[in-house]
Amino acid sequence: MKKKILIVDDEPNIVVPLEFLMEQNNYDVHTAETGEQAMDLIMNWKPDLVLLDIMLPGMDGYEVCRKIRQHKAFNPIRIVFLSAMARAVDIAKGMGLDADDYITKPFANDNVVEKINRLLFSPDNTEG
Numbered sequence: 001m002k003k004k005i006l007i008v009d010d011e012p013n014i015v016v017p018l019e020f021l022m023e024q025n026n027y028d029v030h031t032a033e034t035g036e037q038a039m040d041l042i043m044n045w046k047p048d049l050v051l052l053d054i055m056l057p058g059m060d061g062y063e064v065c066r067k068i069r070q071h072k073a074f075n076p077i078r079i080v081f082l083s084a085m086a087r088a089v090d091i092a093k094g095m096g097l098d099a100d101d102y103i104t105k106p107f108a109n110d111n112v113v114e115k116i117n118r119l120l121f122s123p124d125n126t127e128g
Contacts (some may be wrong), residue, residue: 003027003028003048003049003120004027004028004030004045004047004048005022005027005029005030005050005122006030006032006041006042006045006047006050007029008035008037008038008056008061008064009033009051009053009056009098010033010055010056011053011072014053014082015031017109018051018112021109021112022116025113026122027116033056034057034059035061036057037062038050038056039067042068048076048077048078048120049077049079049080049108049120050068050077050080051112052065052079052082054094056079061081061094063093063096065097065099069097078100078113078120079099080099080101080102080103080119081094081102082112083102083103083105084105086104086105100118100119101115103115
């Protein structure tokens, strides 16, 4: 069964190529433009990994991450922030919310794929 990735970003110029890239790497992909849409998909579709922008309309990415981590049922979900907010304080805040990784925009496609593959398939990242 394919691993499921949710891309949460309100910029089509980021979402469209990322969605294509993930599908090319044999992932099942859904997208959301807002934090609220993301939470609905997380509840109903249960992705394995969320690529999460921080600056979203309505509920921001930090709040989405916080809500995911508050629910024990969502503990296995990997969270990777994908944001233009590249200051050390922004990265520290994201990682402090128990995100699994933080990638700054602009990013290299192969770097994103490598990090996702590591998070989803490395033996030391399986829930025990």
